[in-house]
Amino acid sequence: MSGGLRVDRELLWRKLFAFDHQPAEDLSANAQDLSDRLCGVIQRAVHQGRQEPLRQMLLQRLGYWLRSDVAPPFWSFFDALPAEIQRSNKRSRRQLALLCAQQLTLALQFAEDAFAHCVQLASLFDEQQLKSGGMLQELRTSFRCIVLEDAERFEELLVIFFSMSFHRFRGLEQAQAFDARPIRQTLLQLQWLHVAEPALLRVLHSQVKKVVRATCGDAFDELFLAEVEHWACSELLPWLQETMQTNDHESVQKWRDTLSQHVLQEFGTLRIAQLFEIIKEFPDSIPALEDLRQCLERTQQHGQLVREFRAALQSRLLQPGANTAAILDIYVSTIKYLRKRKDTVRCIVQSLTDEQNGDLFEELRRDNMRIIQHDDDSDDDENLEFDTDRDVQTLELLKLRFGEDSLQQCEIMVRDIEDSKRLNLNVRSTMENPAAKAAAAAEARARRGTKSPLDCVGAPSTRVDATIISQQFWPPLQGEDFTLHPKVSKDIDAFKDSYHVLRNPRSLDWNPSLGSVQLSIDLEGEEREFTVSPLQATIILYFDEKDRWGVEELAGKLEISDDLLLKHISLWVNHGLVSFASGRKELVASSSFLNTRCDDNSMVEELETAVSSDAQAEEDLKVLETYIVGMLSNFGSLTIHRIHNMLSTFARSGAQPYTKTISGLSVVLGKLVDKGKLELVGGQYQLAR
Numbered sequence: 001m002s003g004g005l006r007v008d009r010e011l012l013w014r015k016l017f018a019f020d021h022q023p024a025e026d027l028s029a030n031a032q033d034l035s036d037r038l039c040g041v042i043q044r045a046v047h048q049g050r051q052e053p054l055r056q057m058l059l060q061r062l063g064y065w066l067r068s069d070v071a072p073p074f075w076s077f078f079d080a081l082p083a084e085i086q087r088s089n090k091r092s093r094r095q096l097a098l099l100c101a102q103q104l105t106l107a108l109q110f111a112e113d114a115f116a117h118c119v120q121l122a123s124l125f126d127e128q129q130l131k132s133g134g135m136l137q138e139l140r141t142s143f144r145c146i147v148l149e150d151a152e153r154f155e156e157l158l159v160i161f162f163s164m165s166f167h168r169f170r171g172l173e174q175a176q177a178f179d180a181r182p183i184r185q186t187l188l189q190l191q192w193l194h195v196a197e198p199a200l201l202r203v204l205h206s207q208v209k210k211v212v213r214a215t216c217g218d219a220f221d222e223l224f225l226a227e228v229e230h231w232a233c234s235e236l237l238p239w240l241q242e243t244m245q246t247n248d249h250e251s252v253q254k255w256r257d258t259l260s261q262h263v264l265q266e267f268g269t270l271r272i273a274q275l276f277e278i279i280k281e282f283p284d285s286i287p288a289l290e291d292l293r294q295c296l297e298r299t300q301q302h303g304q305l306v307r308e309f310r311a312a313l314q315s316r317l318l319q320p321g322a323n324t325a326a327i328l329d330i331y332v333s334t335i336k337y338l339r340k341r342k343d344t345v346r347c348i349v350q351s352l353t354d355e356q357n358g359d360l361f362e363e364l365r366r367d368n369m370r371i372i373q374h375d376d377d378s379d380d381d382e383n384l385e386f387d388t389d390r391d392v393q394t395l396e397l398l399k400l401r402f403g404e405d406s407l408q409q410c411e412i413m414v415r416d417i418e419d420s421k422r423l424n425l426n427v428r429s430t431m432e433n434p435a436a437k438a439a440a441a442a443e444a445r446a447r448r449g450t451k452s453p454l455d456c457v458g459a460p461s462t463r464v465d466a467t468i469i470s471q472q473f474w475p476p477l478q479g480e481d482f483t484l485h486p487k488v489s490k491d492i493d494a495f496k497d498s499y500h501v502l503r504n505p506r507s508l509d510w511n512p513s514l515g516s517v518q519l520s521i522d523l524e525g526e527e528r529e530f531t532v533s534p535l536q537a538t539i540i541l542y543f544d545e546k547d548r549w550g551v552e553e554l555a556g557k558l559e560i561s562d563d564l565l566l567k568h569i570s571l572w573v574n575h576g577l578v579s580f581a582s583g584r585k586e587l588v589a590s591s592s593f594l595n596t597r598c599d600d601n602s603m604v605e606e607l608e609t610a611v612s613s614d615a616q617a618e619e620d621l622k623v624l625e626t627y628i629v630g631m632l633s634n635f636g637s638l639t640i641h642r643i644h645n646m647l648s649t650f651a652r653s654g655a656q657p658y659t660k661t662i663s664g665l666s667v668v669l670g671k672l673v674d675k676g677k678l679e680l681v682g683g684q685y686q687l688a689r
Contacts, residue, residue: 041054055135058121059135059138059139059142062118062121062139062142063142063146066114066142066143066146066147067146070110070111070114070146070147071146071147071149073110074107074110074111074114074147075107075150075153077103077104077106077107077110078103078107078153078157081096081099081100081103081157096160097160097161097163097164098164100157100160100161100164101161101164101183103157104157104158104161104183105182105183105186108182108183108186108187108190109182109186111147111186111190112186112189112190114143114147115140115143115190118139118140118143119136119139121139122135122136122138122139123136140191144190144192144195148192148195151195154195155198155199155202156199158196158199158200159199159202159203161183161199162196162199162200162203162243163203163206165239165243166203166207166239169238169239169242170235170239184242184243184245188245193244193245197244200240200243200244201258201262204236204240204258204259204262205262205266207236208228208232208236208259208262208263208266209266211228211231211232212228212263212266212267212270213270215227215228215231216228216267216270216271218274218277220274220277220278220281220284220285220287220288221281221284221285221287221288222287223287223290223291224267224291225264225267225291225294225295228263228267229260229263232259232260232262232263233256233259236259237252237255237256237259240255240259241255261298261299264295264298264299265295265299265301267291267295268292268295268296268299268301268304269301269304271288271291271292271295272292272301272304272305272308272309273308274288275292275305275308275309275312276309276312276313276316276317276330278292279330279333279334279337280326280329280330280333281333282333282334282336282337283336289337317330352394352398388414388417388418391414391417392414395407395410395411395414398410409473409474412470412473413469413470413473413474416467416468416469416470416473416474417467419468420466420467420468420469423466423468423499423502423503424465424466426502427466427495427498427499427502430498430501430502431494431495431498462487462488462491464491464492464495466495466499466508466510467515468499468508471509476618477511477514480513480535480560480564481512481513481559481560482512482513482535482538482558482559482560483512483557483558483559484512484534484538485538485541485542487541488537488538488541492510492512495508496508496510512534512535513533513534513535514534515533515534516531516532516533516534517531517532517533517534517536517537518530518531519531519532519537519540521540521577523577523590523591524591530575532571533568535558535560535568536568536569536571536572538558539554539558539565539568539569539572540572540577540578542554542557542558543577543578543587543589547588547589548581548586548587548588548589549586549587550585550586550587551565551566551584551585551586551587552585554587566584569587576590577589577590578590621668621671623651624647624651624658624660624668625668625672625677627647627650627651627658628643628647628668628669628672628678628685629677629687631643631646632678632685632686632687633687636686637681637684637685637686638684638685638686639683639684639685640662640665640666640669640685641662643665643669643685644660644662644665647660647665669685673685676688
């Protein structure tokens with residue numbers, strides 16, 4: 001339909017005023033007379049207390065009118081479009097978009113004209129009956145739902161229109177006949193812009209997908225994510241602002257975030273689909289991996305990556321017809337990449353020991369291995385009773401698979417956990433036995449020359465359980481140093497003194513940042529249990545002394561930075577126990593709990609692992625440095641191959657065996673040269689002079 005339609009206002013009034021007893025020929029009066037008549041009808045209904053039945057009757061009759069006299073003509077504007085869409089090709093898509101825009105303009109103008117009569121009626125009714133009110137908004141909703149009953153069809157039309165609008169905005173379309181402004185303005189007047197959002201998002205996603213694939217293609221040696229994000233902000237965002245008529249900061253930020261999410265999602269999807277080729281070309285493809293890493297941090301597409309990469313390996317690599325050299329190439333590239341990740345070892349060990357979801361665990365126990373069934377399904381981080389049955393069983397399986405020599409350190413670590421349970425019981429009995437306690441106190445006084453906490457009368461205020469480890473057999477443990485609260489420090493010193501008496505001459509070197517603390521907090525008769533980190537427990541313990549602390553003052557007590565204090569106190573802020581004052585410069589204790597359920601994510605993160613990969617690497621470097629310096633002291637100068645052969649012979653066992661390749665050793669030697677400890681002269685390494 002190419003012509004315009006007008007709403008038959010006389011027919012509308014006839015349908016609305018069928019209840020009035022005025023002669024029908026009088027209904028053709030002018031608009032002012034009709035409005036006056038309607039006001040009179042409403043006033044009489046209000047005076048008689050019949051305004052609500054009148055309101056419902058008008059809404060019902062307007063609904064009949066919309067279904068019979070507005071919706072069919074509205075959709076008749078698009079009757080010819082399905083046939084045009086079927087016949088369309090690349091050459092005629094431009095003509096189709098122009099036709100679609102033309103018919104949309106006519107249809108929306110017709111809808112606006114029809115809605116104007118609804119507005120007039122609702123305004124008159126709301127003016128006469130202010131208490132009821134809201135008829136305009138109710139009519140607006142009914143009008144939209146009835147006229148746009150085929151929402152999917154309307155969305156398809158808008159997709160065609162918005163695509164043309166975007167090309168025109170970018171200067172890719174020069175058609176003079178195409179003008180998007182009337183359609184945008186009418187959508188705004190009808191408050192249908194939010195109805196157009198799904199179509200707008202489809203066009204947005206299509207354009208982002210097209211640009212991402214055109215920009216990145218199969219190139220993996222460059223960073224493209226920032227370039228695509230810049231394009232989206234400079235090209236798509238201004239068009240979105242113009243289309244949606246949004247200029248306020250909140251709306252612009254909303255669309256900026258939506259656009260950014262679409263870019264990251266599509267970019268991540270493309271790189272995940274290309275991951276097989278990316279790994280095959282590693283390390284040349286490191287830029288592509290860096291882009292993918294940034295996407296995953298913000299889109300959480302890890303599950304999609306695992307599924308698609310596993311499917312790619314099954315279909316393209318793990319096939320009888322695949323070239324063995326290609327399989328080895330992918331395998332080596334994957335191993336090279338995994339070696340650079342700090343969490344690789346932890347993830348492998350977790351999969352080896354995870355009975356519920358660990359594929360490696362099933363592989364570990366598949367052959368002729370029998371293990372004792374047990375009912376303990378608790379997580380290792382929750383095991384606070386030093387129960388090592390599960391660890392011993394897993395260790396035995398690992399020994400059968402990898403040999404006993406390579407797992408000697410693990411055996412000592414498990415034994416340390418077992419011994420800790422026994423030692424904790426012995427230390428506790430010593431502290432509770434008056435005679436043993438007095439002997440331990442005397443020993444501590446003689447050793448330190450000062451009074452021991454064991455001299456104090458009464459039981460310790462804090463129960464202390466320690467995991468006692470053999471430091472030389474454990475990897476370096478990370479942690480954030482801080483000063484314990486004096487009350488807790490006193491109880492720990494008493495524990496250390498009792499241990500020294502039991503294991504003389506051994507003593508404990510306490511790491512206050514590791515472990516967990518079980519607290520019971522009572523506020524106004526309500527008691528709650530918490531399991532938190534030692535630093536978080538120490539922070540809340542200081543509020544037992546006074547209710548208000550300055551951030552700098554409390555950080556000074558703990559001997560930590562202000563930022564670290566604010567990071568760890570967020571747990572207590574979330575639970576409502578502490579609040580900020582004076583612009584986050586002061587901390588104030590609350591008198592009641594906040595009625596919210598808070599996930600103690602900070603505690604979970606701290607308990608995940610205490611092993612520092614960076615510290616481990618530094619420790620390995622120190623061990624190698626000792627060996628290398630010793631060799632060069634005896635032999636003067638050596639080539640890298642001689643050093644490698646000697647390390648492979650003499651340093652292949654022990655707590656930190658030598659397992660590096662020539663290239664790995666070259667990196668270590670380069671670091672020692674940079675530090676000024678070695679010199680490279682004529683292809684041979686020697687001690688710096």
